[in-house]
Amino acid sequence: MQNFNWNKLQNGSDIRGIALEGVPNEHVNLTPEIAKILGQAFASWLSQKVNKPNNELIIGVGRDSRLSGPAIMQAVMEGITSVGSQVNDFAMASTPAMFMSTITAGFECDGAIMLTASHLPFNRNGLKFFTAQGGLEKKDISDILTLAATNKLETAAVNGKISERDFMSVYADQFVNQIRQAVNHPTDFDRPLQGLKIIVDAGNGAGGFYADLVLQPLGADTTGSQFLDPDGTFPNHVPNPEDPTAMAAICQAVITHQADFGIIFDTDVDRSAAVDSTGKELNRNRLIGLISAIVLQEHPNSTIVTDSITSDGLTEFIDRDLGGIHHRFKRGYKNVINESMRLDREGKESWLAIETSGHAAMKENHFLDDGAYLISKLLIELAKSKLAGKSLTDLIANLQEPVESQELRIKINVEDFQSLGNSVIEQMHTFGLSQPDWKIVPNNYEGVRVSCTADNENGWFLLRLSLHDPVIPVNIESNVPGGVDFIKQRLLSFLKTQAALDLSAF
Structure with a gap:
C-alpha cells in the first residue's frame, strides 16, 4: 500500500x-x-x-x-x-x-x-x-x-x-410512536393514517422499510408502492429525489393509484421528497416551504437555514407570511447544518437546516439529516389536515414560485480550476455592479448573486464555484416568461470574455 x-x-x-x-x-x-x-x-x-x-x-x-x-x-x-x-x-x-x-x-x-x-x-x-x-x-x-x-x-x-x-425495526418503531403521539387521533390512536393511501418509492435503495415497518402499522394503505426491494443495479431509476426521471416515476404512481401522498427516498435515506394528491412535486423550494411552515407553527420566529440557490419567493414566504427568518448559506448539507447549529448556539433560535437537494436536519432530532424523519413530520401534518378537513398544501398556498428556472454547469478547462473560478466570480461582481438594472445581493456566502430588475428579466442568478469539481454552476430564475433566456444572453456576453470556460451549456 x-x-x-x-x-x-x-x-x-x-x-x-x-x-x-x-x-x-x-x-x-x-x-x-x-x-x-x-x-x-x-x-x-x-x-x-x-x-x-x-x-x-x-x-x-x-x-x-x-x-x-x-x-x-x-x-x-x-x-x-x-x-x-x-x-x-x-x-x-x-x-x-x-x-x-x-x-x-x-x-x-x-x-x-x-x-x-x-x-x-x-x-x-x-x-x-x-x-x-x-x-x-x-x-x-x-x-x-x-x-x-x-x-x-x-x-x-x-x-x-x-x-x-436488528436495529432497523427499533428505529422504525421510533417513527411509529412519534406519529401516533403527535397526531393523537381522537378515535384510532394506533392507526392515525387509516384511510390514507400513501405510496413509497425507495428506488431499490435501503428505504423500503418505511412502507412495511412505519406506514402499515399506522394503518396506511401502501398499495402501489414501488421499487422497495434492494437492488444495487438500480434498474428502475436513479435513487435521487433531485432526478427528473425519479420524480416523474413517483408522481405518476400517485396519479395512477389515486393516492393521497407520495414519498421518495435516496439510496441511504438521508434525503427525501414528496408528492401531493394531485401528483405535484413537493421538493426543492416547495419542500422547504412546507417543512418551514410546520416548524414555524411549532417554533415562531425561528431562523430557517438553507443553501444558496433557494428562490426569492421562498425568502418572502418564510419572512413575510410565516414570520420566520430565512438565512441563505453555502451549498453543501454539512455547511447548512453547521451554520444552523452555530446560529442556535449563539442564541438565534434555528430549528431547521435544509438544502434544496432534500437534506433536512432539525434541532429536535439532533440536527441529523434524516429523510425518514422529514417525511414523518409531513405525515403528521397530513393526518392533522385530514382531521380538520383541510389539505396539507394549504400551508404553502402563499408561496410564490418562479415562472422559469434553470441550472447551467460551466466546465473549467484548466488544472488550477479554483483560482480561475474565483477570478471569474470576482470579475462577475465587477460586471454586475456596472449594469444599471442588476443589483448585487448582499449577505451572500458563496459566489455572486445578482438581482435582475429589468422588466423582461425580473429574476436573479447565482454564479458560484462547485465544492469539488472544475465547474461553475449557474442558477437562474425569472418571474416572467422568457426571462431566463434574457438573463442568459447577458451573462453569456460576459462569460465569452473569460478564457478556459466551456460555454456549451449555453
Whole structure:
C-alpha cells in the first residue's frame, strides 16, 4: 500500500471511492483490502476520541443496497474486529439509523459506519462515520486517512466479535410512536393514517422499510408502492429525489393509484421528497416551504437555514407570511447544518437546516439529516389536515414560485480550476455592479448573486464555484416568461470574455 493515494478517498466529511469495474476510465480504488484498513483506522481513531481501549469499543456497521456492499462491509468489520473491537452487524440500514444506533437505549454504539455512496452510480461506494456527537467533520476524515496511510495499526491478540442485530425495526418503531403521539387521533390512536393511501418509492435503495415497518402499522394503505426491494443495479431509476426521471416515476404512481401522498427516498435515506394528491412535486423550494411552515407553527420566529440557490419567493414566504427568518448559506448539507447549529448556539433560535437537494436536519432530532424523519413530520401534518378537513398544501398556498428556472454547469478547462473560478466570480461582481438594472445581493456566502430588475428579466442568478469539481454552476430564475433566456444572453456576453470556460451549456 506504499504508493496508494489515501487522500483521494476523501469527499468532504466522508469517504467515497470506486468499488467495482464497469464504467470506462474508472478504476477500482476502494477494495476490500483498503476497506479493512479503514475499519482498523476508524476503531483506532475512535479509541482515542472516546478514551476507551479498542477491546471495549462497540461499533455499528450497516450498508445500503450497492452490489459491492456485502464484500466491503465484511472487510470493514474484519478490520474493526482485528484490533479487538466488537461489531454490531446491522445489515441493510439507512445512514440516519446508523447515527441513532449510537444514542438509542440497548444499542449505544461508541461509533458507527454506514457503507454508501448515496445516489452515485452502481460502481461507487463509500463510508460515512458517526459518534454520539453526530457525523464526522472533514478534519476527522483526514485524521482517519492519515492513520490508514501509516499502515502501522496494531492487531489484537484476540479478535473482537461480530453480532448480528436488528436495529432497523427499533428505529422504525421510533417513527411509529412519534406519529401516533403527535397526531393523537381522537378515535384510532394506533392507526392515525387509516384511510390514507400513501405510496413509497425507495428506488431499490435501503428505504423500503418505511412502507412495511412505519406506514402499515399506522394503518396506511401502501398499495402501489414501488421499487422497495434492494437492488444495487438500480434498474428502475436513479435513487435521487433531485432526478427528473425519479420524480416523474413517483408522481405518476400517485396519479395512477389515486393516492393521497407520495414519498421518495435516496439510496441511504438521508434525503427525501414528496408528492401531493394531485401528483405535484413537493421538493426543492416547495419542500422547504412546507417543512418551514410546520416548524414555524411549532417554533415562531425561528431562523430557517438553507443553501444558496433557494428562490426569492421562498425568502418572502418564510419572512413575510410565516414570520420566520430565512438565512441563505453555502451549498453543501454539512455547511447548512453547521451554520444552523452555530446560529442556535449563539442564541438565534434555528430549528431547521435544509438544502434544496432534500437534506433536512432539525434541532429536535439532533440536527441529523434524516429523510425518514422529514417525511414523518409531513405525515403528521397530513393526518392533522385530514382531521380538520383541510389539505396539507394549504400551508404553502402563499408561496410564490418562479415562472422559469434553470441550472447551467460551466466546465473549467484548466488544472488550477479554483483560482480561475474565483477570478471569474470576482470579475462577475465587477460586471454586475456596472449594469444599471442588476443589483448585487448582499449577505451572500458563496459566489455572486445578482438581482435582475429589468422588466423582461425580473429574476436573479447565482454564479458560484462547485465544492469539488472544475465547474461553475449557474442558477437562474425569472418571474416572467422568457426571462431566463434574457438573463442568459447577458451573462453569456460576459462569460465569452473569460478564457478556459466551456460555454456549451449555453
